[in-house]
Amino acid sequence: MLESIVARLNEATTLIYALSVLFYFIDFLQHNRKAGKIAFWLLSIVWLLQTVYMFYIMMETDRFPVLNVAEGLYFYTWVLVTLSLVLTKVLRVEFIVFFTNVIGFSLMAIHTFTPSDLHSAELTGKLTSELLVIHITMAILSYGAFSLSFAFSLLYLFQYRLLKKKKWGKWLLRIEDLSKLDHMAYVLNIIGVPMLLLSLILGIIWAYVSYDTLYWTDAKVLGSFIMLFLYGVYLYIRLVRNMQGKVVALWNVGSFLVLMINYFLLGSLSTFHWFQ
Structure with missing residues (x-):
């Protein structure tokens, strides 16, 4: 007890x-x-x-x-x-x-x-199972943040197109201004990136506990690190290069498309992500 x-x-x-x-x-x-x-x-x-x-x-x-x-x-x-x-x-x-x-x-x-x-065999098994649950939960929460960020970037591009073509109407009034859409996409990525990083750390630990190794060449593993890199680049160009607007929104949309490929396609090709 x-x-x-x-x-x-x-x-x-x-x-x-x-x-x-x-x-x-x-x-x-x-x-x-x-x-x-x-x-x-x-x-x-x-x-x-x-x-x-x-x-x-x-x-x-x-x-x-x-x-x-x-x-x-x-x-x-x-x-x-x-x-x-x-x-x-x-x-x-x-x-x-x-x-x-x-x-x-x-x-x-x-x-x-x-x-x-300090742990019995039974407790060790429970902890390993709970580690997997926490890893998956944090990954899905980061995906949720990236999904909302993607939606804001899409709205940004749609709003940008309306303004570029000078199409004033109800759609323009119902969508937030460009600066706010850009900021919300950025804030959600700030939340998503560390959650994805921590999820990957827990996933690596789980793999070594469960399999005594991590298949670094596994499709899902590589895809996850590529995702982290792409969203890291997003934060870099947004903060260090001080870039905003259409280019950043397009990068965010592209990063989300890679996330979808990683989740649906590469997840099915993974040799040990049997739980997906």
């Missing part, structure tokens, strides 16, 4: 950590202080839960928990979270904090969902 409670505590910590990474990503791209504050407080909750877990392990083993790989991994994650909190408060370096927490989240997920001496 206690073993199951502790496992659920680590699962909850991992999910809260994922939310923190998502808000840190928003803060990193947009310098959004509100998102940064939410990320900081979520990470503080992660630190508190991790500290409680470490004290539990110390009470169970009567020693400082660093003498095996699993314990050392958890302590390393705790150190990264602690440093992230300090950096957030002292230096405000969003770039370093975000990527530090991506590493920390990966290590936390590995510790939570991989087999351990």
Whole structure:
């Protein structure tokens, strides 16, 4: 019973950590202080839960928990979270904090969902199954964000065409202005990209736990990383190159078409995505 409670505590910590990474990503791209504050407080909750877990392990083993790989991994994650909190408060370096927490989240997920001496065989099986559910859920949520972003980009292109041809009418009045459509597509991609990244991290961990390897040449795996690259390029040209408008909207539409190919075509060609 206690073993199951502790496992659920680590699962909850991992999910809260994922939310923190998502808000840190928003803060990193947009310098959004509100998102940064939410990320900081979520990470503080992660630190508190991790500290409680470490004290539990110390009470169970009567020693400082660093003498095996699993314990050392958890302590390393705790150190990264602690440093992230300090950096957030002292230096405000969003770039370093975000990527530090991506590493920390990966290590936390590995510790939570991989087999351990602290887990029975039955609990390990349950955790592996739940890892798969979380991986798929996060992937589908990112697809949902990308789908809405695609819809806004399509509306942008439609509105752009109406304005270009000077076709004033009810359609023009019912659709939002171009700047708002462009901004909404961008915001949804900001949400979708980190969720896809975290989903891929969890998927890699699940593959190694379930199969002891990851088929990097698998069609669905390659397609997923291509998707992440394409949406990463979208954010690059939108933020670094400061490009907006028709070109960015077309890139977003093209990226979504690749997403559909990846989901329907490459998913059916995958050698181990049997659950799709």
